[in-house]
Structure formats: C-alpha cells, structure tokens
Amino acid sequence: MATVKENQLKTMAGHAADNVALAIAPAAADYRPCLDIIEKVVDFESLNKQIINNAAEFPSELVNPALIKLLKDAVSTIDEGLKNIYQNGCDVNTIVYGRSSLIDQLIDAIYSHLFKDINQEIALVAVGGYGRGELHPKSDIDLMILLKEAENQKTKDLLEKFLMLLWDIHLEIGHSVRTIEECIDESSKDITVATNIMEARLLAGSEPLFASMKEKTSVDKLWDSKSFFKAKLDEQIQRNGKFNDTAYNLEPNLKESRGGLRDIQMIGWVAKRHFNANSLHDLVKEGFLLEDELNILLAGQHLLWRIRCSLHYLARRREDRLLFDYQRDLADEFGFKDKEENSRNEAIEQFMQQYYRTVIELERLNEMLLQHFREAIIYADVDKEAELINDSFQVRNGYIETTKESIFKDNPCAILELFIMLQNYPEIQGVRAATIRQIRQYKYLIDDKVRQSPRAQHLFMQIMSSTRGITHELKRMNRYGILAAYIPAFDSIVGRMQYDLFHAYTVDQHTLFVIRNMRRLSITEYCHEFPLASGVFQHLPNPGLLYLSGLFHDIAKGRHGDHSKLGAVDAKAFCDLHGLPAKDGKLVSWLVRSHLIMSMTAQRKDISDPDVISIFADRVKTLERLDYLYLLTISDIRATNPKQWNDWKDKLLGELYNKTASFLNKDPGLKNLDQQSDKENYISEIQTASLRRLEQQGIDSHQANELWKTFNTEYFQSHTYGQITWHTALIIDARQHAAKQGQTLDSPLIQTRVHESSNSIQLLIYMKDRDGVFHDVVTALSKCEVDIINAQVLNTTDGYALQTFRLAPVNINNSVMSVIAEQIIERLQESLNKSTDATPTPLSGSIKHKYFTSPTIVSFKNINDNNATQIKIETTDRTGVLANIAKTFIDNKIRLMSARIATAGEKAIDYFVVSTMQDTALSAEQQKNLEQEFKKLL
Numbered sequence: 041m042a043t044v045k046e047n048q049l050k051t052m053a054g055h056a057a058d059n060v061a062l063a064i065a066p067a068a069a070d071y072r073p074c075l076d077i078i079e080k081v082v083d084f085e086s087l088n089k090q091i092i093n094n095a096a097e098f099p100s101e102l103v104n105p106a107l108i109k110l111l112k113d114a115v116s117t118i119d120e121g122l123k124n125i126y127q128n129g130c131d132v133n134t135i136v137y138g139r140s141s142l143i144d145q146l147i148d149a150i151y152s153h154l155f156k157d158i159n160q161e162i163a164l165v166a167v168g169g170y171g172r173g174e175l176h177p178k179s180d181i182d183l184m185i186l187l188k189e190a191e192n193q194k195t196k197d198l199l200e201k202f203l204m205l206l207w208d209i210h211l212e213i214g215h216s217v218r219t220i221e222e223c224i225d226e227s228s229k230d231i232t233v234a235t236n237i238m239e240a241r242l243l244a245g246s247e248p249l250f251a252s253m254k255e256k257t258s259v260d261k262l263w264d265s266k267s268f269f270k271a272k273l274d275e276q277i278q279r280n281g282k283f284n285d286t287a288y289n290l291e292p293n294l295k296e297s298r299g300g301l302r303d304i305q306m307i308g309w310v311a312k313r314h315f316n317a318n319s320l321h322d323l324v325k326e327g328f329l330l331e332d333e334l335n336i337l338l339a340g341q342h343l344l345w346r347i348r349c350s351l352h353y354l355a356r357r358r359e360d361r362l363l364f365d366y367q368r369d370l371a372d373e374f375g376f377k378d379k380e381e382n383s384r385n386e387a388i389e390q391f392m393q394q395y396y397r398t399v400i401e402l403e404r405l406n407e408m409l410l411q412h413f414r415e416a417i418i419y420a421d422v423d424k425e426a427e428l429i430n431d432s433f434q435v436r437n438g439y440i441e442t443t444k445e446s447i448f449k450d451n452p453c454a455i456l457e458l459f460i461m462l463q464n465y466p467e468i469q470g471v472r473a474a475t476i477r478q479i480r481q482y483k484y485l486i487d488d489k490v491r492q493s494p495r496a497q498h499l500f501m502q503i504m505s506s507t508r509g510i511t512h513e514l515k516r517m518n519r520y521g522i523l524a525a526y527i528p529a530f531d532s533i534v535g536r537m538q539y540d541l542f543h544a545y546t547v548d549q550h551t552l553f554v555i556r557n558m559r560r561l562s563i564t565e566y567c568h569e570f571p572l573a574s575g576v577f578q579h580l581p582n583p584g585l586l587y588l589s590g591l592f593h594d595i596a597k598g599r600h601g602d603h604s605k606l607g608a609v610d611a612k613a614f615c616d617l618h619g620l621p622a623k624d625g626k627l628v629s630w631l632v633r634s635h636l637i638m639s640m641t642a643q644r645k646d647i648s649d650p651d652v653i654s655i656f657a658d659r660v661k662t663l664e665r666l667d668y669l670y671l672l673t674i675s676d677i678r679a680t681n682p683k684q685w686n687d688w689k690d691k692l693l694g695e696l697y698n699k700t701a702s703f704l705n706k707d708p709g710l711k712n713l714d715q716q717s718d719k720e721n722y723i724s725e726i727q728t729a730s731l732r733r734l735e736q737q738g739i740d741s742h743q744a745n746e747l748w749k750t751f752n753t754e755y756f757q758s759h760t761y762g763q764i765t766w767h768t769a770l771i772i773d774a775r776q777h778a779a780k781q782g783q784t785l786d787s788p789l790i791q792t793r794v795h796e797s798s799n800s801i802q803l804l805i806y807m808k809d810r811d812g813v814f815h816d817v818v819t820a821l822s823k824c825e826v827d828i829i830n831a832q833v834l835n836t837t838d839g840y841a842l843q844t845f846r847l848a849p850v851n852i853n854n855s856v857m858s859v860i861a862e863q864i865i866e867r868l869q870e871s872l873n874k875s876t877d878a879t880p881t882p883l884s885g886s887i888k889h890k891y892f893t894s895p896t897i898v899s900f901k902n903i904n905d906n907n908a909t910q911i912k913i914e915t916t917d918r919t920g921v922l923a924n925i926a927k928t929f930i931d932n933k934i935r936l937m938s939a940r941i942a943t944a945g946e947k948a949i950d951y952f953v954v955s956t957m958q959d960t961a962l963s964a965e966q967q968k969n970l971e972q973e974f975k976k977l978l
Contacts, residue, residue, distance in 0.1 A: 077130065078138035081121035084145045087114055091153050102154055103201050111150065112209040118142045122177065123353055132345045140166075140175040143211070144243060147181075151244040154202050158195060161188045163245035163253070168214075171239035176345070177352040178359070180214045181206075184240065187219050188249055212358065220253045228262045231271040235309055265314045269417045273410065276306055290537055290544060292395070294348045294360045299399025301348075303406040304341050310413050328412050330477070333405055340402045346374075347395065367392060367539070385539035389598070396535025396546055404480070404519060411439070412473035433461050440465075441472040448478050452485040456499040456526070459517055463509035471516075479520050486525040497618045500526060504591075505584035511556040514591075518548060529595050529610050536598050544681040547597045553679035554590040554672075558583075561671060572694050573674050576667050585624055588615070589631035589672050608633035631668055634659065638673040642692040643942045644912075644949060647699065648757030650719060656696070657703045666704065670697045686800055688830050688846050691760060723753055729761040734768060743772050750836040754938065758832050759844070763802070766793060767844070771806050785840075788872040792861040800829065801861050803845040807872060813841045814936050815926035820871035822919045824864050825850045831922075831941040894947045896978045898971040902961040908937060908953050909962040911970070915978045917948035924977050925950070932970065933957055 090110055098104045118139065126135050144166075151164050168182035169175065185199060199217065206213045218226065227234040237257050242250040259268055280298055295301045304320075311317040315326050320337055323329035329337075350373055351359055354366050362370070371391035378386045419437045426434040432447050432454045433440055440461060447454050458475070462468055471479075490496050503513060517523045524531035533547035545553065560566050562583060567574035580586060592614065596606035611632045615625030637659060645652045660666045674693060678685045699722075727748065731741045747768060748756075756764065770791050778785045788807035795802065805817060814833055821828060826847040834842040849860050896915040903910050915921060922941065929936050933956070940951040956962065962970070 077125055078134060078141060081125075081138075081142060082114055082117050082146075084149065087146075088149055091149060095153065103205050108205065108208050111146070111205070114146060115209050115211060118146070119177070126349060126353070132342065132349045135349055136174050136176055136345060139177065140170060140173045143170075143175060143181060147183075147206075148244045150202070150205060154198055154205075155245065158198070160246045160249070161195065162186065163247075163250040164243045165250060165253075166241045166243050167216075167236040167239065171236065171241045173241070176348050176358075178212070178355070178357050179352070180212045180358065182214045182236070183216075183243075184223075184237075185215060185217045186223070186245075186249060186253055187217065188246070189219060191217070220249075220256055223253055223257050224262070227257045227259075231263070231268070231275060234259055234263055234268075235272070238309070238312065259313050263313070265417050268313050269310055269413060272306060272309060273414075276303070276410075290392075290546075291361055291363050292399070294344055294351070294362065296360070297399065299340075299401075299403035299406070301341065301344055303402055304337060307337070307406060307409050310410070310417075314413065314417055323409075328409065328416070336401055337405055340398050343395075343398050350374075362392070362395065364539075388539045389537055392537045392539075393535045396537065400519070400535055404476075404521070407519070408473050408476040408480070411470065411476060415439075415473060429461055429465070432457060435465070435468060436472065438467075438469040439472040440468050440470075441475045442478060445474075445478065448482040449485070452482065452490050453493065453495045453499060455479055455483065455486065455522060456496060456503065459503055459513040459522075460499060460506070462516070463503065463506045463513055466509065476520070479522070483521055483525045486522070491526060492617065494619075496526070501584070501618055504587050510587060511552065511559050514555060515552050518552060523548075527591075527595075527614070530591075532599070533595060533597055538597070544683075545679075547594050550679050551591060551594055554593065554675045555587055557675035557678050558586055558590055558671060561675070570674065570690070572697065573671055576697075577671055580667060580671075581664070582624065585628050585631075586668055586671055588628045589635070589668065590675060592628070592632045593635045593672065593676065595632075604633050604636060627665065627668065630665065631672055634669060635672055635676060638669050638693065638696065639677055639689075642696045643689065644951070646940070646951075647692065647696050648719075648754055653696075653699045653703050657700045660700060660704070663701060663704050666697065666700055683848075686829060686846070686848070687795065688800075719753070719757070723756045726756055726761045726764065730764040730768065733761065733765045737765075737769055739769055739772055744768050747771060750838045750840070751834060751842070755832075755834050755842070763844070766802075767804055767806075767842070770804060774806070788869065790865050790868050790872070792864060794857045794861050796857060799848060799857070801826070801847045801849070801857065801864065803847055803864065805841070805843045805845075805868065805872070807841055809835055809839050809841040812926075812930050813872070814843065814939065815923060815930055816871050817843060817845075817868065818922040818926055820867045821845070821847070821864070822923050824860075824867055826860070826864065827917075827943065828922060828941050829943070831939050833936060833939045835937065896975045898974045900962065900967045900971075903953070904961075906961045907959060908955045909967070911952045911954060913948070913950050913952070913974060913978075915948055915974075917943050921948055921978060922950070925952070925974070928970070928973055928977065929954060932966070932973075934962070934966075934970075935959075 087110070091107070094104070094107045094110065095102070098106070122135050122139055122142075125138075126132070147164065155162055155164075163186040165171075165184040165186055166173075166182070167184045169179060170182045175181065187195065191199065203213065203215060223233075223237060227237055234257070237253075238259050240250075240254065263271070279296055279302060282296070289297065293300060307323075308317075308320060311320070311323050311326075311328075315322065315328075317323055317326065320329065320334055324331060324334055347362070347370065348360060350370055351362070351366055354369055359366075367388045371387040374391055374394075376387035376391045376394075415437070422437055424437050426436040426441070428434045428443070429440075432443060432451070434443050435441075440458065442448065442454075458471070458479075462471075486496075503517075504510065514523065517526075518534070524534050530548070533551070536547045537543070538547070543550065558577075561570060561573050561577045564574070577583070577586075588611065592607050592611035594603065594607065595610055596603040599606055608629045612625055612629035615628050620628075637656070641647065641652065641656045645656075647653065660669060670693065674690075677689060731744060734744050735741060759767070770789060771785075774789045775785050785806075786808060788805060791804045793802040793804075805813075807813065818828070818831075824847075826849050828845055829848050830846040832844045836842055847864070849857065894914065894916045896913070898914075899912045901910045901912075902908070913925065926936070929952075934954045935957055936952060936954055938953040942949045954962065956966075
C-alpha cells in the first residue's frame, strides 16, 4: 500500500515541478506544502488496522455494517478534507492529483481485504482520467477489473461484494470486467477503449497479469499511427458536431465543448501514441510545441480545472456544464464584481468572457497541433512538391503555406492575403501548422499603420466582397485572432456573452452567424427557404454593404450606452477609413443604428394599423434602406437563438416589408389619402385568394362571405389566406353539421394543425362568446407544457369568440407533435365545456427563469377615438402569466377585444386591446389601479 501512495505523490510532485517551472501554477512555496496536507487528510495506517480488527471481529462476514460505516466515514473525510483545503486556497492541481492518490490508497485497502486469497488471478486497474491520476471532487472513478480467465463463482461473488461495497460507501464507480482476450478484442474495435487502456494504471493485484495485458493491447500493435490519429480526429469531429461546432454555447461543457479539456487530452493521446510522449512537455523536446504554447495549454487546463473543481463543489455532484444556475456564484468565487449598481450581470459576463477567451486559445492550439500531427503522421511518407500560388504562398499536400518563414514579418498585409487565397482556391483543405504558428507569432504587427495602409484596406474589402468563402474565412480569421487584430473594437466582443435566455451565443459567434445567414440568402439553391428575402437579395446593388452592417451591428455590445448608436459611429469610421463612397458609409451606419427597429415594429406594434406603417416608413425613408434592413433583420433574429425564429415571425416581417415598400412607392402627396384604400385592397385580395382555395375544397363562396361579414377587418390583416381558408372551412363544416341536427353551433369548435418544420402548433377556437373565454383557454394551455408564441382574439358581430394561437411545445424530444396537439384539444374541451374557474393560476417557470427576471412594466394608450385602450405588459415569461392577466380583466369587469403575445427569451411582451363593459376606454383611475394590480400579481 505504501508503494501506491509513494508513486502517486511522485506523480503529483512531477506535475507540480512542471507547473512551477513554467509559472502556470502558484510558486513552489505556495504549492508544495499542500502535498504534506494531502498525506494528513486520512490516516491510512490507522484505517488498515481498523479493517484488520473488523475482519477478526467478523471472520465469517467479509462485508458487514461496521466495515461499511468505517469506510463511508473515510470517504467523507477525504471529500470534506479536500474541500476545506481547496477553499482555504490550496491549488487545484493538489486537489485533483491528491484525490486520486487518496482514493488509490482507500481502494487498495479494500482490495487487500477482499481479494487476498486470489490476488494473482485479478488485477485492479485505473482507467480514463483516473488512470492518468486525475480525479476532480465528484468525478467518476473508472475501474477495469482484469481477470486471468473467465470468472468462476468464487471470483464472481467477491467482485459483486467489492463493487457493492464501493457503491455502499458512496464512491461513484464506473467499471468493466474483462479478460486479456476481451481487452484485445474491444481495443481493436473501439478507439475509446484503446485510449482508456493506453492510460491504464495498476492499482492492486497481479502485476504480471497487468503487464501482459499492457503488452498485448499496446496501441502499437492494434492501431498504427495513421489509423489511431484518424480515429481520434473523427471522434473529435463528432464531438464538435454534438456541441454545435462552437465553443460559445452559453452553458458550455467544460470537458466536451470545443476548446475544452477533451481538446487538451486529444493532443496528449496523439502525442503518447505517435511520439511516446508521457507529457505535453515532451512535445517541446520533439519540436512540435513552443515553450509559450505549452504555457498557454497548461494555463488553460489550470483554469478549466479550477472552474470544474469549484463547479463540482457548488453542484454537489458531477457536473461539467457551466449552467446558468452556477455562473453567478462562480463569478463571485473567481473575484468578478458588478462595477455598477444597476448592472447585475456584469460580473457573470466578465467571468464567462474569461472562460470563452481561454477556450478560444485552446481551440486555436488544438487546431494547429492537430495539423502538425496530420503532417507528421498522415503525410510523413508523402514527399509532394509544393505548388506555387504567388511569391508569398504555395500549396503542399492540399494545405497552404508561406513560401518562407519571414513573409508575415516582412509584410503583415500578407496575413490578410492568405484568407483571399483560401477564398480563391476552394480546393485548398486548410492552413499548414507552421503557417498557423507564423500567424500567431506576427499578428501583433497588424497595428494602426497597417490598418491605415491602402493595401490592407483593399485586401480586407476584397475578403468582404468576395462571391464565395466569406463566412468560412471570417470564422477562420476570428479563430486565428485576425478579425480582432484588424478591427480592434471587435476584440471586446470576442467571447462576450449576454446573461439572458434570448441570446444563445457569444456576440462574436452571433455576428458570424448573421453573416452566414446573409450569405445563404444569396445562394439560389436555398431560395425556397425564404423566397421573399432571397428575391430582395438578388436586387441589392452592393451585398458587401449588407455584410459590413452584419459585422458591425453588435460591435458595441458590452459598452456602456446604446450599442446601436455606438456601433453606428464605429461603422461610419470604418467605412470612411476604407474609402467607401459617403452614401455607402451613411447606409451602413444607418443600418447598424437602426438594426432593431424592424423586428420591434413587426413584433410589438399593430402592423395592420396604417399609422404604424407610416411611422415606420418615415424612419426608413427609402426602398434601398428597407431592402437592406429587411435582410439584416431576418439574418439577425435567426442568428440570435434557434428557438426564436418561426414562420410567424417570417410572415410578420414579410408583411411589414411589403406594406412599407408599397407605402414608399407611392407619390408622397397621395400616401395619406391612399392608406384606407390600401387596407381595403389588401383585404379584398386576401379574401379573393381564400375564396379560390375554398372553392377548390367544394365550399360555396356565398357561405364564406356571409361568415366573413361577422369578422372585423383586423382578422383579415392578422392572418394569411392559408389560415383564413383553414378557419373558414372548419367553421362552415361545423355549422352545417349542427344545422343538420336542427341546432346552432353551441359546442366549442377546437382544432389544431401541426407544423413540423417550425415545431409549432396552430390552434383555432370558435365558440359562443361569454365572459372569461380567453382566461379559460390560457389557463388550460398553461397545463399543457406549451409556450404561447402568438395569440389573436376576435369577438364576432353574431356573438362568437374566435381565438387563434400559435403554440410551441416546451419539450418535443420525447413527444410526437400530433400527440401533443391531441392532448391540447382534450384539455381545452374539458375546460371550455364548464363554467369559468376563477381560481388563480400559480406562476411558475423553468429552473432557468429564476436566474433571469425582468421588472414588470405596464403602459396604456387610448385608441379608436377613446373607445378602447391598448395595454402593453412587459414581464418575466412564466407559465400562468396570461391566465393571471386574463383573470385580472375578469375581476375588474374589463372586456378583452384583442391580444398579441410575444416572447423574447425570458421576457414576455404582450399587448391587449380592452374596453369597459360600456365600450369606452379605461379611465385614468382604472389604468392606475390595473397597473398596481399587475405589478403586484406578476
């Protein structure tokens, strides 16, 4: 047992020495005393004596309650002891290696107690991270039980007792039981198993058995270098795909996300297999890694280990995801504070930016080193002559490189030229490792002098105006740090997150996604996705200006002030510096300043109101601006959060674009005169289109027109002809069915329509109007685990309520959309066929919502010649919000005339048009009382 302890402490001391020498961890004086502290956490000499005494006391019962308590107390002592040491400032390396050492000794003691009679038949082996001697506070302890031959009954019984004992004392064990033959078979088929066994370490048992297994499963024998490298590379590619090919998700996985611990381990695995390197330090000796690059790798690992260790203690379980739940506590633990009283999230965003910048560096090094390995392993025997592109660049084995090492040093503008070469020669697979290193080495030379040089400006604008490869090369430029070098303002948004549920990516990643979406609109093979937007794009006079607006639209995020206005200043300065015509610079600047107005108008205003269109058109002023703004808006929303885009928003933006374009096309003197006729023409056109489709379904136009006479004009402005056709056909069919039985339509008509493409459900409710219908509907829906994306409420002139909703299931992973739709109908039928339940609906949200709260803001505006009042309510989006708002209307005897519902991340932004029971607008006193009630309620 002493040998296990001594070996582990030697390993720890070796890691400590490496870190101290490289100034990555605390100085030796701060670190080494912790090694002594680890030895004092548990007195294993005393523990072993107690195990021996227990065996003497219970000679016929190897595992007994007294032994379980003794060992459970030892585990608790280890956990609490290490936690106290860490919280008192001890370095994380000591905790990670120290826990492994202590668990080694504990398992060795248990093994010696249980397996002393069959020691030569079994080897107990540590694998995975535990095999490397690394155990975070709540990490699984991965064991392989190696058998000399297939287990007999005695061995099987002992193994069951051993594993059960480990679980009983609260050790989280991952285990496998294999013979040597099984190890050979599994390792030859599965690269993950081969990697685990490559890092295997003997804990206890038969040394000859373990040595034989290591010799026979050596990756040298089962996996040649090329196969091993390709398999591990495929594994990383699959892992990246699983995590959306980005390190910038707002709840990243410390191990599995890009730039995470797996990327560091990947370098170690390949180095161990190909170069027989036992540590990353050996790669410096091999010439594959520079000293400063090693420092970055070790510093990155050290930070990720600190975060992971703290995260395990906070979560009290194995948790490798940086969940919103823990980000505030972690930010505080790492010393980040909100600088201003009204800035509750600044500390979190700074902490997360430190994390993102770290993994970005690790991702860059991972890419460079894997390219190095690719050249050394895959192309080791390929002596292909370089193909010259120009004086600065050539292609070797499909990868671009500089013609000499000093190219970037002598001419920093050549760094930008590299990306143009990659755009112009799409057959090039990537950049050679030495050239990536040269970029890292000389990017600091891109200074103000270079930025102001006509050559650099010409090259950058050439990248932005290319017909291909813009997205790909901007991503590469960001990955290599060149975007931030060339546009210093961009540096502040690299790795910058926004602590809310609306923005799913860091600002720099979102920006690149915006440009990706713009580029997709330009490609004709994708025009079916967004026909209107794709058509608009084809007529842009200069797409490069659109890309520039995308690049700058959020560049001022995180600065104090209006990021749209600040970014507009940056964009104008950039355009002026790069010699763009004044009108182009003004357009880009205006787009950045105004990039939010179209989405806000479409989602928060009543775009069926001609006044809304007039005000919006007055801000846009020209068709050219409208075209660019429309494309920027679509691209921006779709890049913000995959869950935020749906065909409803597509329809709203398209409708706003068409109405504004029509308004701007008119003679200025006729615009006000024509608004009413425009409205009438639009309604006439949509009714004609709907009638045409209804006639194809065998429905008489007279019946449809008679029904439509009971609808108001807003209905036709708020629905597509497809929706109008669907509603009309269902209502006429239901009325005819009731008429055949000599009745009117008294039972609620409830129907759904599933849209798989947008993961949404359309809901129609048509029933006799009564007080509380809307309340009953939204109360029922609040129990169906669906989000209400949009709602339209109409009271017909013949006494019916027509309500339409667009719903998004909260979780569709385990449910079929059609099943959810059926459940919604059942719940609504049950609710609407009985009287209104006035019981308040409790407000509840997802676990995440408790970390994201928005103040409740209520505003009022009298409309329709003071016959109605529009109420705008902004509050935290939770289940039950709408039900409680509707109940408040009932309690205050307020008639709901229409509703528009919208959500933006954690925020609900809802509009209601209401009146008194006497069909008048709300008085000032009623408005004041309502505001107080809503704020108290929500």
